[in-house]
Amino acid sequence: MTGGAGGSVGTGGATQNPVTPPMAGVQACTGLFDPTVLQSYSIEISPEEWTELNAEFNDIQAVLAYMPRENYHKIIFHYGDETVTNAAIRLKGQSSWVDTVMFDAKPKMQFVIAFDQVDAKGKFHGVDKIHFDMPRTDWTFLNERIANTWLRSIGIFAPCTNSGRLTINGEYYGLYATEESKDGSVVKQFFPGNSQGDLFKAALDPQTNKTAPNWPKLMQFWDAKSMSAMEKIIDVPNSLLEWAAEAVLNDSDGYYGGSHNFMVYDQGAAGYVWLPTDVDSTIEWMSVFTDLSYQQHPVFWWERRPFPQPPGQHYLLVMNDPMWRSRYADAIETQLGKWNVTQMQSWIDSWSAQVAKAAEEDPHKWATIDQIRMATAAARDMVVKRPPFLRNFVACQRGSSLVSDDADGDGVPWCNDCRDDNAAIHPGAAEICGNMIDENCNGIPDDGC
Numbered sequence: 001m002t003g004g005a006g007g008s009v010g011t012g013g014a015t016q017n018p019v020t021p022p023m024a025g026v027q028a029c030t031g032l033f034d035p036t037v038l039q040s041y042s043i044e045i046s047p048e049e050w051t052e053l054n055a056e057f058n059d060i061q062a063v064l065a066y067m068p069r070e071n072y073h074k075i076i077f078h079y080g081d082e083t084v085t086n087a088a089i090r091l092k093g094q095s096s097w098v099d100t101v102m103f104d105a106k107p108k109m110q111f112v113i114a115f116d117q118v119d120a121k122g123k124f125h126g127v128d129k130i131h132f133d134m135p136r137t138d139w140t141f142l143n144e145r146i147a148n149t150w151l152r153s154i155g156i157f158a159p160c161t162n163s164g165r166l167t168i169n170g171e172y173y174g175l176y177a178t179e180e181s182k183d184g185s186v187v188k189q190f191f192p193g194n195s196q197g198d199l200f201k202a203a204l205d206p207q208t209n210k211t212a213p214n215w216p217k218l219m220q221f222w223d224a225k226s227m228s229a230m231e232k233i234i235d236v237p238n239s240l241l242e243w244a245a246e247a248v249l250n251d252s253d254g255y256y257g258g259s260h261n262f263m264v265y266d267q268g269a270a271g272y273v274w275l276p277t278d279v280d281s282t283i284e285w286m287s288v289f290t291d292l293s294y295q296q297h298p299v300f301w302w303e304r305r306p307f308p309q310p311p312g313q314h315y316l317l318v319m320n321d322p323m324w325r326s327r328y329a330d331a332i333e334t335q336l337g338k339w340n341v342t343q344m345q346s347w348i349d350s351w352s353a354q355v356a357k358a359a360e361e362d363p364h365k366w367a368t369i370d371q372i373r374m375a376t377a378a379a380r381d382m383v384v385k386r387p388p389f390l391r392n393f394v395a396c397q398r399g400s401s402l403v404s405d406d407a408d409g410d411g412v413p414w415c416n417d418c419r420d421d422n423a424a425i426h427p428g429a430a431e432i433c434g435n436m437i438d439e440n441c442n443g444i445p446d447d448g449c
Contacts, residue, residue: 042077128185172362288375408423
């Protein structure tokens with residue numbers, strides 16, 4: 001056996017498991033995630049299993065009911081001259097799954113390929129699963145990869161991520177961001193010596209300790225309706241660093257930017273800490289799909305957004321507390337200090353060239369070649385323009401008159417005004433009941449009505 005997975009055959013060779021150098025002290029990624037290589041994977045799946053998988057994919061009513069049929073199907077997995085005969089595959093996704101089935105002529109599945117379904121201890125090159133992630137709105141094919149790489153480089157929980165071509169039954173199926181599973185193995189990397197805690201997706205769905213998570217403690221998390229209650233159960237300072245990192249990435253679909261795509265980890269006495277997940281709608285997404293571009297507000301991200309998710313309860317508690325909002329600005333400044341424009345653009349340039357042919361040939365891509373190029377150029381532009389915008393925000397929060405513009409003349413600078421284009425909307429304004437507008441900028445329309 002080679003590659004560390006039961007049921008595998010092949011020689012592998014001396015360079016079977018090259019290691020990517022670690023960044024910022026974080027554990028190195030295995031060769032599957034070598035950034036200099038566009039990986040190629042292939043699977044064989046029986047006609048019967050493929051038919052069942054397609055039926056599950058088209059059952060979007062189950063997905064809309066938050067009950068996607070994530071059944072594993074037996075496959076034979078190939079990587080170079082290595083073969084795993086007891087691997088399995090299932091579907092993954094949520095909104096991107098529904099959208100591609102509803103709107104695309106050739107909808108694209110996203111997958112999890114697992115090596116631990118037949119053999120519970122099965123691994124391949126040190127990982128138990130590889131996620132094949134590529135929602136239709138990532139026209140660069142790189143956002144998940146860039147965002148996760150940067151997050152890992154600054155010490156924030158994120159899986160090793162690369163790009164990979166996937167062939168199914170001899171035919172090229174598509175280009176993906178390929179990443180390790182965000183479960184116990186990644187927890188061990190980022191919480192060494194403290195890796196037995198509960199990891200929850202959206203603070204609801206257990207990802208570790210699935211049979212016996214600490215539900216009473218999670219109830220305390222949701223029952224925290226004041227800053228004092230939050231501080232007793234949540235690691236607020238380190239959570240702010242995570243929110244700030246998402247703000248720097250200009251995330252449109254995480255906790256910052258969407259409130260629903262997030263994870264929390266129970267560190268024990270230190271409390272729950274926020275962790276990022278599903279970071280594909282970052283970098284240039286706001287430029288491609290909205291008119292806000294790099295100017296998405298670091299506090300009031302939901303304003304002027306088309307169909308935004310409502311901000312989360314804990315987020316609003318922090319942002320409506322002057323002391324903690326000031327510390328959030330400090331966290332943004334900290335993460336901006338780790339943003340290297342030259343490095344980010346070099347990743348975009350080298351990796352976009354690396355995947356260009358695979359993206360062009362992808363039979364299930366949504367974007368045109370011109371749209372891919374446009375989005376890639378927008379990504380280069382965003383990594384330059386977002387940091388100065390956020391630095392102005394930080395300076396405005398600290399009272400600098402040089403960057404405290406008040407466009408609507410209501411006496412509140414833009415950094416503290418959720419609608420600096422409307423003088424009737426600002427902190428302290430009276431709520432008008434029944435119009436579903438947040439006049440006082442506390443994130444709650446019709447508050448107190």
